Amino acid sequence: MNRSIRSAAVIGSGVMGSGIAAHLANAGISCWLLDIVPGALTPEEEKAGLTLEHPKVRSRLALQAIARLKKTNPAPLYREAFADRIRPGNVEDHWTELAHVDWIIEVVVEHADVKRALLQRIETVWKPGTIVSSNTSGISIEAMSAGCGPELRKHFLGTHFFNPPRYMKLLEVIPGRDTDPEVVRFMTRFCERTLGKGVVTAKDTPNFIANRIGTYGLLVTLREMAANGYTVEEVDAVTGPAMGRPKSATFRTLDLVGLDTFVHVAQNVHDHVADESERRVFEVPSVLRELVARGWIGEKRGQGFYKKVKPAGGGASEIWALDMTTMDYAPAKKPGGAAIEAAKAAKGAAGKLKALLGAGDRYSELAWNVLKRVLVYAAERLGEIADSIVDIDNAMKWGFNWELGPFETWDAIGVTRSVQRMEAEGVVVPAWVKEWLAAGHETFYRREGGRLSAAYGGAYIDVEQRPEHISLKALKERGKTVKSNAGASLIDIGDDVVCLEFHSPNNAIGADILTMVQMGVEEVRRNWRGLVIANEGRHFCVGANLMLMLMEAQDEEWDNIDFMIRQFQGAMMLLKGLEKPVVAAPHSMTLGGGVEACLPADRIVFAAETYFGLVETGVGLIPAGGGCMQMAQRQSELLRAVPDAELQPLINQVFETIAMAKTTTSGHDAARLGYMRSGDTVVMNPDYRVFEAKRHVLELDAGGYVSAPQERIRVVGDTGKAVLKMAAYTMKRGGYISDHDYVIASKLAHVIAGGDVPEGTLVTEQYLLDLEREAFLSLCGEAKTQQRMQHMLATGKPLRN
Template sequence: MVNQIQKAAVIGSGVMGAAIAAHLAGAGISCLLLDIVPTVLTDEETKAGLTLEQPKVRNRLAAGAIERLKKTNPAPLYSEAFAARITPGNLEDDLARLAGVDWIIEVVVERLDVKKQLLARIEQVWKPGTIVSSNTSGISIQAMAEDCGPEFKRHFLGTHFFNPPRYMKLLEIIPGESTDPEILRFMADFCEKRLGKGVVTAKDTPNFIANRIGTYGLLVTLREMLEKGYTVEEVDAVTGPALGRPKSATFRTLDLVGLDTFVHVARNVYDLVDNEAEKTIFDVPAALTGMVEQGWIGEKKGQGFYKKVKTETGKEIQALHLGTMEYAPSRKISSASLEAAKNAKGTAGKIKALLSTPDKYSELAWKVVKPVLLYSAGKLGEIADSIVEIDNAMKWGFNWDLGPFELWDVIGLERSVKRMEQEGDTVPAWVKEWLAAGHTGFYEKREGTTFYYNRGMYKEADTRPEHISLKALKQQNKTILSNSGASLIDIGDGVACLEFHSPNNAIGADILTMVQKSTEEVRRNYRGMVLANEGRHFCVGANVMILLMEAQDGEWDEVDSIIRLFQNAMMTLKKLEKPVVAAPHSMTLGGGVEACLPADRIIFSPETYFGLVEVGVGVIPAGGGCKEMALRSSRLAAGNPEVDLQPYINHYFETIGMAKVSGSGYDTKRLGYMGPRDSVVLNGDHRIYTAKQAVLAMDREGYVLPQEEKIRVVGDSGKAVLQIASYTMKLGGYISDHDRLIANKLAHVLAGGDVPAGSLVSEQYMLDLEREAFLSLCGEPKTQQRMQHMLSKGKPLRN
């Protein structure tokens, strides 16, 4: 029995196979990537005098795939450096090397005969105990392995990664009839903790869970559209955020996935199910197959249900009219129900508003939601054992805010079932029995604990200790302190979590006040503090609107007071005599970064986009961001004054001056934001737990507050080096006059001002430099224009 996976092999270096290898590499697993041996030389190989027998040619497919990983956008790799963990090879020369790995993943073409042939070859070199899996999107696991030996079958299962593996949370694990239950449990645990996946266990049925229900829902929507004459834009207006689904809604999603891929997935169900009514649904409409035949398969071919066209004024999005098969400019759709949904708060509120405001779009929403609810209920037990598996599969695989059963609860189970039966629909017997027993929903909350329908009774949701929910803790009255912008929550074992919950988690006086109060509370009564939240983004920065209003009114004392409050709050956090660990996620920008930097440790989520981006609104970091970067540079020379600090300061000058943002939690190291004690936790759902454990570990070790350090600076001569760089950029036409002004202010602060090189200065001295530079830039009309543009347009202005 394998109890760890350190080495893996992926067979098939196409887009999916290479991306899975990239994800394994990101998890620290060395990976062998194999493909077939080419039979023909390329022109470049011929010119180079290579032959078909040379390794460079024989490994070309896998080696080329690894190189493409470094250039693909969005990036499959957390860091380009991780590509070194992937070794290319081929199925003839390197097949025997499969005996040296712990996990073999087959990712070849979706054909049963090809997969069976490959498994037979793998079994010839297979080392007993090695786990083998197929990344199939719908082919039977049992049929694939039917000719393999019993021991091999015990170690074989399906592992269906959703594309792209780095960004899509869902991993469906599909056991065969002979799969060892212990291996199934081990893989579910490993893939959640080590690979950061949301794992669901699916039955070995066509298309498993997410693709089965998702494809059904898309086809139902398409048929309703064709029957009632709705347009592409109308359907997408209804089936996007108004229903708790992604902005890509129905047809943008199909364009992204590829219509050819979608048709293949739908036909797989059509070919394999026996129920005639179900076959009818999965029989792809002629309009869709016609588009595929014409090559209108979506974004990869430049057109599908939508296409971009160049116009005299720029680019225009056009939508396809299925009746005429002609494109026309995409129209914005509005109605009473859509406006009600837009104005409602939260996913549940939006869905209720959409369905309860009668008009044609409310009716469309009901017509596309109802069959999915009934289908999901009808498939319980066939495609998955629990409603939780189905709900999670749809949330993690299709990015729905609510799974089908959660959505049904929001709509109102009793009321909706009555309407369904009035409209002549057959409701599954188990749903009616559940209602008859007096239940009003599939889920129930009891003092913050979730229970769900399971075989005719409520079952407590299986929550791992790694899954700390701040929302649930607040429902359990674990809030210690709270105001409009932030709360301090008891997360157990003597650790408190400071949660931001202002709009976009932008930092204003309310959050800063709570930082001060929270440090006092933790100092008195707790072992340490975690900084984390469950918002869409950790923090998008300071509240720019307040700063702009005060600057436009010339209230400079107020601006100065705001910056002092920010600086003092961050220093209070830094000087807390208890351990502090920050756990950022998603967008963590400007002031959000400055809130993390004072912490003793940062636990990054893998998808953390981290950067000091203040130049985008015409200022520089003034909440300690510049000071902390100068401090990091100074630490490199601690005890060795001969170390040249200039290259390090140059790096931070470029990073901040160009508003560089990390491409992942791992990428923060390249930008210099990751400290020696910082780390990344692969499963973002575990970050609060991991941060809490880090606090407890420091407390057990006997935490001692680090003494304040003097900062060695590059001084006036170092500033001159930075200002020459900005002058050169201006001469080259790369930056504007205002960009150069900001850059020179940044140079002044990072260098430590007009002091001799090598001078030792205090943190407060550096904070004063930050504040003075920030204030002077706020007075610049072009900075105020940048702030206004960011607030109104949501993107930086270059002026």
């Protein structure tokens, strides 16, 4: 069947339901959001003279939920305007609308009887072929749909989003016994491509994959803590980044999730598993029940395992931790020890884990005693909760933000050695793991010739890679590197297209990257159809090498700084003037010089989660790698396209954006700040960025690409500069910016306006680049700018001096 999903209905407007509706809206899907009809008026409704029959009252819950979406932080919507794609309603007046949508998602209370009754009611208006799913976090899909007819059951499955739906990558797809495999295939692809999710297929078992293993891990940690007298702070110091887990570790995670929610999830497994030993593990510890009884359930109530305490004498809040022996709070302490320090010093998740386990102190013992149980439990559940170790690993990485899944972790610490230690300590290792080792295998995963395979049914089976997922790492392993140095590489990504990949520390732009840009331009000019600029780092690029710049400024090596800026500008102009198409594919943090590396491209393919901005004013500088010139040029081009437009308002907006170091809140938000042009696009799944960028290169090439000619840039000149400086002066007089902020803003105004030339003057690109460089050099010599640079390097936060 040729399916598509253009419209949907979400039933249940709570935090999860409204979050799912928001993400559907993010993906361009029109969506109904339905909830029950209230039984009483609010005081505000009474004051407004409304009655219970008024549409605003009857759909109040959905209306309130949509309003909250616009105020929630972090934002569930890519752009606030996307809320217009969500239509508020209620389950009485708008019930028949379910017959006109392509996907119905129930997100009501986690109670099997309620969900079962709702599904039977949905069936009364259900249009055959429409997909129906439940966002349950653990209730049986089979039991939920038992009262429905066979045709609806064919089109029913679980789609378990993780909270918050916009930001969490994991989506567990759970087929029932009667679910049509074609529906499962379609929903998997749809959720990957259109919603940008990482999809795993889970069995219809209690809590599915991620919550089953994650809850188990948290419970065994609590038991290990109680047995050996570890503190809350000690457990979190060990079970966070040292083990390749998030900074929230164990107890901050529980506080974020909510202890009441966690108890419910654990109880669900306890009540529905048959194995008595497993049931005992999932018995909720008395300390958790006590905390829930006291209302100390985490952040939503202000305290759980941690709480913020305001000092009696005033000042910043302090974090206090719970002493579980006395049930009192005290200022949180930072544990130290050989294992913790060794893990901090090690590189990468695997290196940190080995260092942690190898130190031989009590923290090593804590890590090992937790880890061995989790690894064995994951192996025991293979075949029960999922058929594939890949799905189990991905579920934990995408749902709990582990850097390595259980089986990847096992490979990292050594399967043979760790199994021997487990058995020596009396741990029963699953038979299939021992058979796997006996067959001569040493790891659960194997990578050969750039292809990844995983243990499955006694043999290595290739891990399926979507055609849209171009892995630069795998291509390099297959020998597809064309050129490389310490900071960047050129990689053949197929179809006569190469990718410029940054891989310097933190992807900061330095001499190596700029050299590779120059080499890459020459290489592409001679031998390739076009160039993609992308990488697989945690962030695309957070700017130029600030440390090097500060050192040169403190040593007053102005010629060196001048050379570096000229080199940066020159490399960007080479990209801009290349006779072959260039497409940039930024993701995550793309700041300062990272933005300037994208602006020369013919097109930009933004990842949906891209935080993009020229933020140099935060360290006392202005963009000088062509950022000011490029943004001024874009406004001049807009003026040519719309002859009746005025240039000054356009320049005012650019000035405000750069001066205030504004960044986008998403890839879609780039349009609001003037960073997105008509040919630029947003891709929902970040794994598909390189593929999409390559597709754009090929499209431009096939269309007979000709690079844009250099045209002079119309500027607002001295009169426009006066307007910009007056706006900055007004901000200073109002106390909104400091004296040094005004100095920076004045330099920026001079560059953006085109200097001291008459309004309407046409200037060259190089003229504006020279203004950029001169202003940048001047600011580098300012003591307060150097203080800002130093503060950013030391704290990661801007200084407003």
